[in-house]
Amino acid sequence: MIEVRNIIKSFDGKQILHDISATFYDGKVNQIIGPSGSGKTVLMKCVIGLHRAEKGEILYDGRDILSMQKNEVKRLRREVGMLFQGAALFDSQTVIENVLFPLEMFSAMTKIEREERAKFCLERVNLYEDKHKLYPSEISGGMQKRVAIARAIALNPKYLFCDEPNSGLDPVTSLVIDKLIKEITQEYNITTIVNTHDMNSIMESGDHILLIREGHKAWEGSRNEIFNSDNQSLQEFVFASDLFKTIKMNSFNKNL
Amino acid sequence: MLMGRTFTRPENRKMVWKQVPVEMVKLGTDSIILVAIISIFMGVIMTMQVVLNTENPLLPRYTTGLMLRDTYLLEFSSTIMCLLLAGKVGSNIASELGSMRVSEQIDALEIMGINSANYLIFPKIMGLVLFMPVLVTLCTGLGLLGGMGVAKFTSLITVDNFVYGLQYAFIPFYFTYSVVKAVFFGFIIASVSSYYGYFASGGAIAVGKASTNAVVKSSILMLLMDIVLTDIMLT
Numbered sequence: 001m002i003e004v005r006n007i008i009k010s011f012d013g014k015q016i017l018h019d020i021s022a023t024f025y026d027g028k029v030n031q032i033i034g035p036s037g038s039g040k041t042v043l044m045k046c047v048i049g050l051h052r053a054e055k056g057e058i059l060y061d062g063r064d065i066l067s068m069q070k071n072e073v074k075r076l077r078r079e080v081g082m083l084f085q086g087a088a089l090f091d092s093q094t095v096i097e098n099v100l101f102p103l104e105m106f107s108a109m110t111k112i113e114r115e116e117r118a119k120f121c122l123e124r125v126n127l128y129e130d131k132h133k134l135y136p137s138e139i140s141g142g143m144q145k146r147v148a149i150a151r152a153i154a155l156n157p158k159y160l161f162c163d164e165p166n167s168g169l170d171p172v173t174s175l176v177i178d179k180l181i182k183e184i185t186q187e188y189n190i191t192t193i194v195n196t197h198d199m200n201s202i203m204e205s206g207d208h209i210l211l212i213r214e215g216h217k218a219w220e221g222s223r224n225e226i227f228n229s230d231n232q233s234l235q236e237f238v239f240a241s242d243l244f245k246t247i248k249m250n251s252f253n254k255n256l
Numbered sequence: 257m258l259m260g261r262t263f264t265r266p267e268n269r270k271m272v273w274k275q276v277p278v279e280m281v282k283l284g285t286d287s288i289i290l291v292a293i294i295s296i297f298m299g300v301i302m303t304m305q306v307v308l309n310t311e312n313p314l315l316p317r318y319t320t321g322l323m324l325r326d327t328y329l330l331e332f333s334s335t336i337m338c339l340l341l342a343g344k345v346g347s348n349i350a351s352e353l354g355s356m357r358v359s360e361q362i363d364a365l366e367i368m369g370i371n372s373a374n375y376l377i378f379p380k381i382m383g384l385v386l387f388m389p390v391l392v393t394l395c396t397g398l399g400l401l402g403g404m405g406v407a408k409f410t411s412l413i414t415v416d417n418f419v420y421g422l423q424y425a426f427i428p429f430y431f432t433y434s435v436v437k438a439v440f441f442g443f444i445i446a447s448v449s450s451y452y453g454y455f456a457s458g459g460a461i462a463v464g465k466a467s468t469n470a471v472v473k474s475s476i477l478m479l480l481m482d483i484v485l486t487d488i489m490l491t
Contacts, residue, residue, distance in 0.1 A: 077369035088360040
């Protein structure tokens with residue numbers, strides 16, 4: 001579980017995050033949602049420690065990352081996997097070398113064990129032998145995201161961060177990625193935090209949702225509570241799309 | 257600060273050192289053709305220019321070989337070659353690291369708990385610095401060979417005169433001076449270019465800017481260092 005308490009972050013004197021507190025649970029897909037420029041990515045980068053929050057606490061199962069020494073942060077990061085918006089695969093390495101990389105860097109496994117683990121992770125995201133020797137530039141965006149997931153789970157992380165995993169993907173591939181993230185989260189009981197503004201993704205895989213608006217926490221709750229909430233910010237964000245307005249009207253008519 | 261992070265103890269020494277020969281090939285071996293072509297042609301041209309433009313009968317003919325040798329040892333094989341390498345290698349390093357920064361590959365390394373500066377920059381610096389003596393030797397050798405070609409295949413100067421000039425009043429320390437300078441310059445090229453690439457932010461324009469800055473700044477720094485090293489080693 002990751003708990004964020006009263007986080008404040010500014011850039012060049014401009015405050016981006018205003019006193020944000022939230023809890024991200026084990027075995028659940030926790031989503032940070034909000035319009036572009038609302039501070040989602042900044043919040044995620046603060047939680048991971050890529051940006052240093054000025055005030056507050058960020059507790060990884062009770063361990064505050066903000067009061068840790070550099071070496072402790074490094075050790076903690078070995079429990080973290082991350083899927084970047086653009087996959088961030090190492091383009092000089094093949095698919096399997098990308099997944100092998102964290103294993104070679106940190107694990108005490110033998111060469112054969114490492115290769116087996118890398119193959120297992122790739123097959124877990126439905127990428128089989130014929131793709132293993134290809135370079136990232138030779139595979140599609142969706143496959144790159146899957147390789148990035150395989151790399152992220154190679155060291156059995158306790159925490160998984162996904163920054164806009166569906167950006168640049170078609171709806172079908174997005175669905176595949178969402179399902180994978182959800183399955184892996186439940187299978188390994190990982191604390192997963194997904195940063196998204198894709199409503200399909202929210203309705204498909206979000207278990208616990210945090211809405212950020214202009215750097216403030218606007219709403220927090222479960223997916224099921226979205227349609228019943230009368231929170232103004234949530235209504236404006238979710239029902240900006242005509243499709244979701246229709247869904248809400250249909251559900252309202254059904255109830256009548 | 258970046259150099260402090262670059263030269264700290266790596267998380268996995270074997271993985272980092274494994275990158276050194278890779279970088280040596282990429283930055284050093286791949287530059288051999290460029291260095292060879294420029295060295296030979298400049299050797300030929302400089303020999304011809306010296307012969308054609310020194311008409312004073314008091315100047316012995318062997319002066320040509322002597323001038324070519326000392327020019328190569330004192331400046332060409334270190335300073336001029338490194339200025340050329342700053343263009344090729346420096347822009348290569350800056351654009352590679354810059355692209356890794358903007359495509360979040362460096363962030364990915366950091367998230368894994370890897371000291372990205374150490375993993376990415378250390379092998380580049382070591383690879384280039386360790387390969388510089390090879391390039392200096394090659395540059396000097398091929399330059400003098402170019403001059404020898406002029407003596408052999410034209411009637412501008414005899415081979416005997418040229419070879420006598422090459423051997424006349426030879427100071428072996430000049431070779432050491434040349435290698436030491438090249439090692440320093442290799443460090444400047446790799447570290448300055450890495451700095452600009454590593455801290456590039458934005459998109460393609462930022463990568464291009466980092467690449468340009470890397471070449472310009474490392475060239476200026478090398479020329480300043482040339483004065484300092486010459487003052488320390490030759491005066």
